[in-house]
Amino acid sequence: xxALIRLRRHDHPxxxxxxxxxxxxxxxxxxxxxxxxxGQEAKLSPEERAAICxxxxxxxxxxxxxxxxxxxxxxxxxxxxxxxxERLTVKAGRKVVFVNVEKRTSHSVWFRxxxxxxxxxxxxxxxxxQPADLAEGDHDYVCGPHPWMRGRLTVExxxx
Ligand SMILES: [Cu+2]
Numbered sequence: 001x002x003a004l005i006r007l008r009r010h011d012h013p014x015x016x017x018x019x020x021x022x023x024x025x026x027x028x029x030x031x032x033x034x035x036x037x038x039g040q041e042a043k044l045s046p047e048e049r050a051a052i053c054x055x056x057x058x059x060x061x062x063x064x065x066x067x068x069x070x071x072x073x074x075x076x077x078x079x080x081x082x083x084x085x086e087r088l089t090v091k092a093g094r095k096v097v098f099v100n101v102e103k104r105t106s107h108s109v110w111f112r113x114x115x116x117x118x119x120x121x122x123x124x125x126x127x128x129x130q131p132a133d134l135a136e137g138d139h140d141y142v143c144g145p146h147p148w149m150r151g152r153l154t155v156e157x158x159x160x
Contacts, residue, residue, distance in 0.1 A: 044082070053077075053084035059101035060084075063125070069097055073129075076151065077101050081143075083151035092136065092158030098128045108144040111153075118144045136160045 044052075056079035069075060073095040077084045079102060090096060098109050102124045109128050110118040119128040121144075136158040143149035 049082055049086070052080045052082045055079060056082070056084040056101055060099055063099055063101055067127075070095070073097055075099050078107050078143075078149075081105065081107075081146050081149050083143075083149060086150065087152045087154070089154040089156060091156050092133075096130045096153060098122075098130065100124050100126055107146065107149065109141055109151075110144050111139055111141045113140055121145070134158065 056077040059079060060075060060077040063077075064075065074088060074090055074097070076088060076096060076098045078098060078100045083098075088096065098107075098119075100107055100122050104124060106121040106123045108119045108121050109130060110116070111130070111134070112118070114134060119130075122128050130153070134153070134155050136155050137160065139153045139155065141151050141153065
């Protein structure tokens with residue numbers, strides 16, 4: 001999808017017709033593949049995401065009060081199908097704990113482009129711990145059941 005959008009944005013005006021066709025074909029393929037073309041991703045503005053993450057903050061704080069995590073472990077909250085924060089930078093060797101602070105929805109964390117297996121689904125109040133044993137650089141992840149949920153973990157100070 002990103003590639004298609006990029007194609008469209010950088011296309012020359014005289015080629016816009018062709019790019020429109022490419023976008024249409026892409027959307028058709030997405031529909032065939034069963035990927036929700038109008039998932040929450042399409043509906044949420046950056047402001048709405050920020051508002052959701054602002055709501056997630058006290059929920060995460062409450063959770064952490066009952067479940068202390070070690071120094072150097074960084075928490076990412078999941079609330080209303082958004083990873084909060086969606087982008088996080090950690091030093092190599094740190095752990096990232098994903099905390100589901102939803103009321104009833106289960107999620108997974110999947111560093112798919114790194115060839116990692118999908119995490120088990122975890123329910124409200126449950127967590128998934130990701131050791132930051134990834135190479136230095138950006139690592140995108142998604143939620144398996146809700147592929148419009150995306151996040152990026154940037155690891156610093158690891159071998160490339
Ligand atoms: Cu999910």
